[in-house]
Amino acid sequence: MLFFEKFAEGISGKKDTWIISIGNNRIRKEVSKRLPSNFGLLVHRTASVSSWASVGAGTTVMAKVVINACANIGKHCIINSAAVIEHDCILEDFVHISPNASLAGGVRVGEGTHIGIGACVLPEIKIGKWATIGAGAVIIKDVPDGAVVVGNPGKVIKVK
Structure with missing residues:
Protein backbone atom coordinates (compact mmCIF):
# COMPACT_ATOMS: atom_id res chain seq x y z
CA MET A 1 0.00 0.00 0.00
CA LEU A 2 3.00 2.29 0.47
CA PHE A 3 3.42 2.67 -3.31
CA PHE A 4 -0.18 3.79 -3.69
CA GLU A 5 0.12 6.25 -0.81
CA LYS A 6 3.21 7.84 -2.38
CA PHE A 7 1.53 7.85 -5.81
CA ALA A 8 -1.55 9.55 -4.35
CA GLU A 9 0.63 12.14 -2.59
CA GLY A 10 2.17 12.96 -5.97
CA ILE A 11 -1.26 13.66 -7.44
CA SER A 12 -2.43 16.33 -5.05
CA GLY A 13 -0.15 16.40 -2.04
CA LYS A 14 -2.76 14.42 -0.09
CA LYS A 15 -2.73 10.74 0.81
CA ASP A 16 -6.47 10.36 0.33
CA THR A 17 -6.61 11.16 -3.40
CA TRP A 18 -7.45 8.24 -5.68
CA ILE A 19 -7.19 7.30 -9.36
CA ILE A 20 -8.55 3.97 -10.60
CA SER A 21 -6.99 2.88 -13.88
CA ILE A 22 -8.50 -0.58 -14.13
CA GLY A 23 -9.20 -1.12 -17.83
CA ASN A 24 -12.48 -2.99 -17.33
CA ASN A 25 -15.14 -0.27 -17.15
CA ARG A 26 -17.62 -2.25 -15.02
CA ILE A 27 -14.98 -3.18 -12.45
CA ARG A 28 -13.68 0.42 -12.37
CA LYS A 29 -17.23 1.59 -11.62
CA GLU A 30 -17.66 -0.94 -8.80
CA VAL A 31 -14.29 -0.06 -7.25
CA SER A 32 -15.11 3.66 -7.40
CA LYS A 33 -18.19 3.04 -5.24
CA ARG A 34 -16.05 1.44 -2.52
CA LEU A 35 -13.36 4.12 -2.22
CA PRO A 36 -13.46 7.50 -0.50
CA SER A 37 -14.85 10.14 -2.82
CA ASN A 38 -11.70 12.24 -3.17
CA PHE A 39 -10.65 11.35 -6.73
CA GLY A 40 -7.82 13.10 -8.53
CA LEU A 41 -7.14 13.71 -12.20
CA LEU A 42 -4.05 12.47 -14.04
CA VAL A 43 -3.02 14.20 -17.26
Missing part, protein backbone atom coordinates in the same frame (compact mmCIF):
# COMPACT_ATOMS: atom_id res chain seq x y z
CA HIS A 44 0.28 13.22 -18.89
CA ARG A 45 2.58 16.16 -19.51
CA THR A 46 2.53 15.53 -23.29
CA ALA A 47 -1.28 15.54 -23.52
CA SER A 48 -2.98 18.58 -25.00
CA VAL A 49 -6.21 19.45 -23.19
CA SER A 50 -8.00 22.62 -24.27
CA SER A 51 -8.65 25.12 -21.50
CA TRP A 52 -12.25 25.13 -22.80
CA ALA A 53 -12.66 21.38 -22.24
CA SER A 54 -13.79 19.77 -19.00
CA VAL A 55 -12.45 16.52 -17.57
CA GLY A 56 -14.12 14.74 -14.64
CA ALA A 57 -12.57 13.54 -11.41
CA GLY A 58 -10.89 10.15 -11.44
CA THR A 59 -10.06 10.36 -15.15
CA THR A 60 -6.67 9.43 -16.61
CA VAL A 61 -5.39 11.16 -19.77
CA MET A 62 -2.34 9.41 -21.21
CA ALA A 63 0.59 10.56 -23.36
CA LYS A 64 -0.01 12.43 -26.65
CA VAL A 65 -3.80 12.64 -26.17
CA VAL A 66 -5.59 15.62 -27.73
CA ILE A 67 -8.81 16.88 -26.15
CA ASN A 68 -10.16 19.89 -28.02
CA ALA A 69 -12.41 22.83 -27.13
CA CYS A 70 -15.79 22.24 -25.52
CA ALA A 71 -15.22 18.50 -25.08
CA ASN A 72 -16.79 17.17 -21.90
CA ILE A 73 -15.14 14.07 -20.41
CA GLY A 74 -16.97 12.35 -17.54
CA LYS A 75 -15.69 10.85 -14.30
CA HIS A 76 -13.39 7.82 -14.12
CA CYS A 77 -12.65 7.70 -17.85
CA ILE A 78 -9.46 6.40 -19.42
CA ILE A 79 -8.27 8.30 -22.49
CA ASN A 80 -5.37 6.22 -23.72
CA SER A 81 -2.20 7.13 -25.62
CA ALA A 82 -2.53 9.32 -28.73
CA ALA A 83 -6.35 9.29 -28.73
CA VAL A 84 -8.08 12.34 -30.22
CA ILE A 85 -11.29 13.73 -28.74
CA GLU A 86 -12.43 16.57 -30.98
CA HIS A 87 -14.50 19.65 -30.18
CA ASP A 88 -17.93 19.31 -28.58
CA CYS A 89 -17.61 15.59 -27.82
CA ILE A 90 -19.35 14.28 -24.71
CA LEU A 91 -18.05 11.18 -22.95
CA GLU A 92 -20.16 9.96 -20.04
CA ASP A 93 -18.63 8.35 -16.93
CA PHE A 94 -16.47 5.18 -17.06
CA VAL A 95 -15.71 5.40 -20.80
CA HIS A 96 -12.44 3.90 -22.07
CA ILE A 97 -10.92 5.27 -25.28
CA SER A 98 -8.09 3.03 -26.52
CA PRO A 99 -4.81 4.19 -28.09
CA ASN A 100 -5.03 6.03 -31.42
CA ALA A 101 -8.83 6.10 -31.45
CA SER A 102 -10.28 9.29 -32.97
CA LEU A 103 -13.65 10.85 -32.19
CA ALA A 104 -14.67 13.62 -34.61
CA GLY A 105 -16.59 16.71 -33.48
CA GLY A 106 -19.86 16.36 -31.60
CA VAL A 107 -19.63 12.63 -30.85
CA ARG A 108 -21.56 11.42 -27.77
CA VAL A 109 -20.39 8.29 -25.96
CA GLY A 110 -22.59 6.64 -23.33
CA GLU A 111 -21.54 5.44 -19.88
CA GLY A 112 -19.20 2.45 -19.74
CA THR A 113 -18.51 2.22 -23.46
CA HIS A 114 -15.14 0.97 -24.70
CA ILE A 115 -13.78 2.32 -28.00
CA GLY A 116 -11.09 -0.04 -29.38
CA ILE A 117 -7.59 0.78 -30.56
CA GLY A 118 -7.47 2.80 -33.77
CA ALA A 119 -11.25 3.14 -34.11
CA CYS A 120 -12.66 6.20 -35.91
CA VAL A 121 -16.01 7.78 -35.12
CA LEU A 122 -17.50 10.25 -37.61
CA PRO A 123 -18.97 13.62 -36.53
CA GLU A 124 -22.20 13.83 -34.53
CA ILE A 125 -22.47 10.06 -33.97
CA LYS A 126 -24.18 8.84 -30.79
CA ILE A 127 -22.82 5.67 -29.18
CA GLY A 128 -25.00 4.11 -26.49
CA LYS A 129 -24.14 2.96 -22.98
CA TRP A 130 -21.94 -0.08 -22.31
CA ALA A 131 -21.22 -0.62 -26.00
CA THR A 132 -17.98 -2.05 -27.39
CA ILE A 133 -16.41 -0.64 -30.55
CA GLY A 134 -13.83 -3.03 -32.02
CA ALA A 135 -10.27 -2.22 -32.96
CA GLY A 136 -10.02 -0.27 -36.21
CA ALA A 137 -13.78 0.06 -36.61
CA VAL A 138 -15.13 3.02 -38.57
CA ILE A 139 -18.38 4.19 -37.02
CA ILE A 140 -20.60 5.95 -39.56
CA LYS A 141 -24.00 5.63 -37.85
CA ASP A 142 -25.40 5.68 -34.33
CA VAL A 143 -24.76 2.67 -32.08
CA PRO A 144 -27.40 1.33 -29.65
CA ASP A 145 -26.83 0.58 -25.94
CA GLY A 146 -24.91 -2.65 -25.32
CA ALA A 147 -23.94 -3.21 -28.96
CA VAL A 148 -20.69 -4.76 -30.14
CA VAL A 149 -19.59 -3.12 -33.39
CA VAL A 150 -16.70 -4.16 -35.67
CA GLY A 151 -15.41 -3.46 -39.16
CA ASN A 152 -15.29 -0.74 -41.81
CA PRO A 153 -17.97 0.41 -42.00
CA GLY A 154 -18.92 -0.60 -38.45
CA LYS A 155 -21.56 -3.31 -38.18
CA VAL A 156 -23.40 -4.43 -35.06
CA ILE A 157 -22.55 -8.11 -34.50
CA LYS A 158 -24.17 -8.52 -31.10
CA VAL A 159 -26.30 -6.64 -28.60
CA LYS A 160 -25.67 -7.50 -24.95
Whole structure:
Protein backbone atom coordinates (compact mmCIF):
# COMPACT_ATOMS: atom_id res chain seq x y z
CA MET A 1 0.00 0.00 0.00
CA LEU A 2 3.00 2.29 0.47
CA PHE A 3 3.42 2.67 -3.31
CA PHE A 4 -0.18 3.79 -3.69
CA GLU A 5 0.12 6.25 -0.81
CA LYS A 6 3.21 7.84 -2.38
CA PHE A 7 1.53 7.85 -5.81
CA ALA A 8 -1.55 9.55 -4.35
CA GLU A 9 0.63 12.14 -2.59
CA GLY A 10 2.17 12.96 -5.97
CA ILE A 11 -1.26 13.66 -7.44
CA SER A 12 -2.43 16.33 -5.05
CA GLY A 13 -0.15 16.40 -2.04
CA LYS A 14 -2.76 14.42 -0.09
CA LYS A 15 -2.73 10.74 0.81
CA ASP A 16 -6.47 10.36 0.33
CA THR A 17 -6.61 11.16 -3.40
CA TRP A 18 -7.45 8.24 -5.68
CA ILE A 19 -7.19 7.30 -9.36
CA ILE A 20 -8.55 3.97 -10.60
CA SER A 21 -6.99 2.88 -13.88
CA ILE A 22 -8.50 -0.58 -14.13
CA GLY A 23 -9.20 -1.12 -17.83
CA ASN A 24 -12.48 -2.99 -17.33
CA ASN A 25 -15.14 -0.27 -17.15
CA ARG A 26 -17.62 -2.25 -15.02
CA ILE A 27 -14.98 -3.18 -12.45
CA ARG A 28 -13.68 0.42 -12.37
CA LYS A 29 -17.23 1.59 -11.62
CA GLU A 30 -17.66 -0.94 -8.80
CA VAL A 31 -14.29 -0.06 -7.25
CA SER A 32 -15.11 3.66 -7.40
CA LYS A 33 -18.19 3.04 -5.24
CA ARG A 34 -16.05 1.44 -2.52
CA LEU A 35 -13.36 4.12 -2.22
CA PRO A 36 -13.46 7.50 -0.50
CA SER A 37 -14.85 10.14 -2.82
CA ASN A 38 -11.70 12.24 -3.17
CA PHE A 39 -10.65 11.35 -6.73
CA GLY A 40 -7.82 13.10 -8.53
CA LEU A 41 -7.14 13.71 -12.20
CA LEU A 42 -4.05 12.47 -14.04
CA VAL A 43 -3.02 14.20 -17.26
CA HIS A 44 0.28 13.22 -18.89
CA ARG A 45 2.58 16.16 -19.51
CA THR A 46 2.53 15.53 -23.29
CA ALA A 47 -1.28 15.54 -23.52
CA SER A 48 -2.98 18.58 -25.00
CA VAL A 49 -6.21 19.45 -23.19
CA SER A 50 -8.00 22.62 -24.27
CA SER A 51 -8.65 25.12 -21.50
CA TRP A 52 -12.25 25.13 -22.80
CA ALA A 53 -12.66 21.38 -22.24
CA SER A 54 -13.79 19.77 -19.00
CA VAL A 55 -12.45 16.52 -17.57
CA GLY A 56 -14.12 14.74 -14.64
CA ALA A 57 -12.57 13.54 -11.41
CA GLY A 58 -10.89 10.15 -11.44
CA THR A 59 -10.06 10.36 -15.15
CA THR A 60 -6.67 9.43 -16.61
CA VAL A 61 -5.39 11.16 -19.77
CA MET A 62 -2.34 9.41 -21.21
CA ALA A 63 0.59 10.56 -23.36
CA LYS A 64 -0.01 12.43 -26.65
CA VAL A 65 -3.80 12.64 -26.17
CA VAL A 66 -5.59 15.62 -27.73
CA ILE A 67 -8.81 16.88 -26.15
CA ASN A 68 -10.16 19.89 -28.02
CA ALA A 69 -12.41 22.83 -27.13
CA CYS A 70 -15.79 22.24 -25.52
CA ALA A 71 -15.22 18.50 -25.08
CA ASN A 72 -16.79 17.17 -21.90
CA ILE A 73 -15.14 14.07 -20.41
CA GLY A 74 -16.97 12.35 -17.54
CA LYS A 75 -15.69 10.85 -14.30
CA HIS A 76 -13.39 7.82 -14.12
CA CYS A 77 -12.65 7.70 -17.85
CA ILE A 78 -9.46 6.40 -19.42
CA ILE A 79 -8.27 8.30 -22.49
CA ASN A 80 -5.37 6.22 -23.72
CA SER A 81 -2.20 7.13 -25.62
CA ALA A 82 -2.53 9.32 -28.73
CA ALA A 83 -6.35 9.29 -28.73
CA VAL A 84 -8.08 12.34 -30.22
CA ILE A 85 -11.29 13.73 -28.74
CA GLU A 86 -12.43 16.57 -30.98
CA HIS A 87 -14.50 19.65 -30.18
CA ASP A 88 -17.93 19.31 -28.58
CA CYS A 89 -17.61 15.59 -27.82
CA ILE A 90 -19.35 14.28 -24.71
CA LEU A 91 -18.05 11.18 -22.95
CA GLU A 92 -20.16 9.96 -20.04
CA ASP A 93 -18.63 8.35 -16.93
CA PHE A 94 -16.47 5.18 -17.06
CA VAL A 95 -15.71 5.40 -20.80
CA HIS A 96 -12.44 3.90 -22.07
CA ILE A 97 -10.92 5.27 -25.28
CA SER A 98 -8.09 3.03 -26.52
CA PRO A 99 -4.81 4.19 -28.09
CA ASN A 100 -5.03 6.03 -31.42
CA ALA A 101 -8.83 6.10 -31.45
CA SER A 102 -10.28 9.29 -32.97
CA LEU A 103 -13.65 10.85 -32.19
CA ALA A 104 -14.67 13.62 -34.61
CA GLY A 105 -16.59 16.71 -33.48
CA GLY A 106 -19.86 16.36 -31.60
CA VAL A 107 -19.63 12.63 -30.85
CA ARG A 108 -21.56 11.42 -27.77
CA VAL A 109 -20.39 8.29 -25.96
CA GLY A 110 -22.59 6.64 -23.33
CA GLU A 111 -21.54 5.44 -19.88
CA GLY A 112 -19.20 2.45 -19.74
CA THR A 113 -18.51 2.22 -23.46
CA HIS A 114 -15.14 0.97 -24.70
CA ILE A 115 -13.78 2.32 -28.00
CA GLY A 116 -11.09 -0.04 -29.38
CA ILE A 117 -7.59 0.78 -30.56
CA GLY A 118 -7.47 2.80 -33.77
CA ALA A 119 -11.25 3.14 -34.11
CA CYS A 120 -12.66 6.20 -35.91
CA VAL A 121 -16.01 7.78 -35.12
CA LEU A 122 -17.50 10.25 -37.61
CA PRO A 123 -18.97 13.62 -36.53
CA GLU A 124 -22.20 13.83 -34.53
CA ILE A 125 -22.47 10.06 -33.97
CA LYS A 126 -24.18 8.84 -30.79
CA ILE A 127 -22.82 5.67 -29.18
CA GLY A 128 -25.00 4.11 -26.49
CA LYS A 129 -24.14 2.96 -22.98
CA TRP A 130 -21.94 -0.08 -22.31
CA ALA A 131 -21.22 -0.62 -26.00
CA THR A 132 -17.98 -2.05 -27.39
CA ILE A 133 -16.41 -0.64 -30.55
CA GLY A 134 -13.83 -3.03 -32.02
CA ALA A 135 -10.27 -2.22 -32.96
CA GLY A 136 -10.02 -0.27 -36.21
CA ALA A 137 -13.78 0.06 -36.61
CA VAL A 138 -15.13 3.02 -38.57
CA ILE A 139 -18.38 4.19 -37.02
CA ILE A 140 -20.60 5.95 -39.56
CA LYS A 141 -24.00 5.63 -37.85
CA ASP A 142 -25.40 5.68 -34.33
CA VAL A 143 -24.76 2.67 -32.08
CA PRO A 144 -27.40 1.33 -29.65
CA ASP A 145 -26.83 0.58 -25.94
CA GLY A 146 -24.91 -2.65 -25.32
CA ALA A 147 -23.94 -3.21 -28.96
CA VAL A 148 -20.69 -4.76 -30.14
CA VAL A 149 -19.59 -3.12 -33.39
CA VAL A 150 -16.70 -4.16 -35.67
CA GLY A 151 -15.41 -3.46 -39.16
CA ASN A 152 -15.29 -0.74 -41.81
CA PRO A 153 -17.97 0.41 -42.00
CA GLY A 154 -18.92 -0.60 -38.45
CA LYS A 155 -21.56 -3.31 -38.18
CA VAL A 156 -23.40 -4.43 -35.06
CA ILE A 157 -22.55 -8.11 -34.50
CA LYS A 158 -24.17 -8.52 -31.10
CA VAL A 159 -26.30 -6.64 -28.60
CA LYS A 160 -25.67 -7.50 -24.95
